[in-house]
Amino acid sequence: MTTATHGAPAPAPGATGGYLSVRDLRVRFATEDGTVRAVDGLSFDLERGRTLGIVGESGSGKSVTNLTVLGLHDPRTTTVEGQILLDGQELTGAGERALERLRGNKMAMIFQDPLTALSPYYTVGRQIAEPYRKHTGASKRAARQRAIEMLAKVGIPHARRRVDDYPHQFSGGMRQRAMIAMALICDPDLLIADEPTTALDVTVQAQILDLLGDLQQEFGSAIILITHDLGVVANAADDLLVMYAGRAVERGTVREVLSAPQHPYTWGLLDSMPTLAGAVDTPLTPIPGA
Template sequence: MTDATREREPAAWSGPGPFLSVRDLSVEFATEDGVVHAVDRLSFELEKGTTLGIVGESGSGKSVSTLAVLGLHDPAHATVTGEIWLEGRQLVGADERVMEGLRGDAVSMIFQDPLSSLSPFHTVGRQIAETYRKHRGGGRREARARAVEMLARVGIPHAAARVDDYPHQFSGGMRQRVMIAMALVCDPGLVIADEPTTALDVTVQAQILDLLTELQRESGTSIILITHDLGVVARSARRVLVMYAGRAVEEGSVREVLREPRHPYTWGLLGSMPRLRSDVDLPLLPVRGTPPSMLAPPPGCPFHPRCDHRRLVPGDACAADRPELSPAEGHRDACHLPLARKREIFDGEIRGRL
């Protein structure tokens, strides 16, 4: 095996530009009903060793865009365009063999439901070990020892005994730990966690998030944390990207986006979330209307049919022109309303409801 002898670049990326850079990523699926525009010109960056939270409702393109980073879309059904630069390598259109070498090694993924995402037919030890052997080579015994080490590292008690158990013999939280052990076995530079706590007990959710943060501190991994739970983002992420209808509508540091949100969709998202400290008589405000069909997304700003503030924009530009993210750096959002006006609306009408 050539993989066995290959020495991978050390995890620290010190080249020019960001560690991960996604530029104008679009993903389209050809279906019988037409073309689904799942992701539409999405751009974001991720610094080494930090966590980016991607939030948005179901179907907003969160998972689809990250699956594109791994190159997991079937080319027969999906068209992926744009650029994905990881440590200076362009991944869109990369050779399947190259992607195979990256998956599980440089980039790995933690899925939502560890019960269905782990093979029910193989022991957890084997599932962890085969990832290691695929990318690092080595004998069975060495890979098995590595699996035990990983299981212990993610906090599974009696790892040496449990390495031969099957996923169904673990509890939900323990299974997700197994999944994390499997994702981290090759010390990847980037981990994509797709709703890693959604299928878990509330009490276990915090443990898993803390584990991820701790492992990140130890190994300097960058994490993309996909979630629809803003609480999860507040707890674990440094920056956050809000997605709606396959587009980025707001991006900034967690503090900026959660404290001073600018996009009306983010207001809606925050307003629909229950808070412990708020008045119990204050009703939760769901975002009016339903998410758009991605077969024919609304022209202009995709959020305009559900937006309460579009009348404030002259000439109905919301339905005609697509707003771009602005300003170029820092806390950015994609909305036609002037920044000062949005601050005014937020301070006047929104803040009190949150």
């Protein structure tokens, strides 16, 4: 499938722009069945204070792209080519020590499943405070107070008491909020949210998205929102990148792409969304093929 764009042309190779700039990113995995081209020539820019929604089916390369930005891949089985610039700093090929100084500090990620991302052996407060101590050198007492402040900021009731709870004592929505608190405790300039509303009820979804929007206004962060839900993107993102088979097949502002999609895959995504009016009698329209 050839790459098609709408609204904003593909960035020129070598050109840079935005707080995060990705150019011709290619990520390959060596497996027993051969080489998997998870990301194949992806380019995009993201400014501070804006939210980029990345949509596409499972396996399209959304999460791999953003894990690569953070340097969270196994160099023994992964080949990364292209350019990733964060505020002008080259991340491709950067050493682990350099990346550790950035992770949780200038860039952070809200992982898809907070139950598995949080360790069951440590309290929620200790896990939230850990990156703050690491990057600021704060004392245990100061880091604990900061963790309480962040739990309160993300809407956890009785934060001073709940800071000593373990993850299994939090509900799904509260664990998600705790992950957001952990990601934001050092005021990162880039926040990557990987399916932050998965498995949450509609009310909690809305609260989480409102929270991300409020925190973005407060900190001026650039946000990447990875999701399957076009409704979430329509309400929470400024720009939209549609991925298929490791490539960007369409990009532009949310309004441009959703109101006048140019690529057949984007049409398929929009047609496959259920509507309230046809929820009972109208069958879903799946995207054909593999």
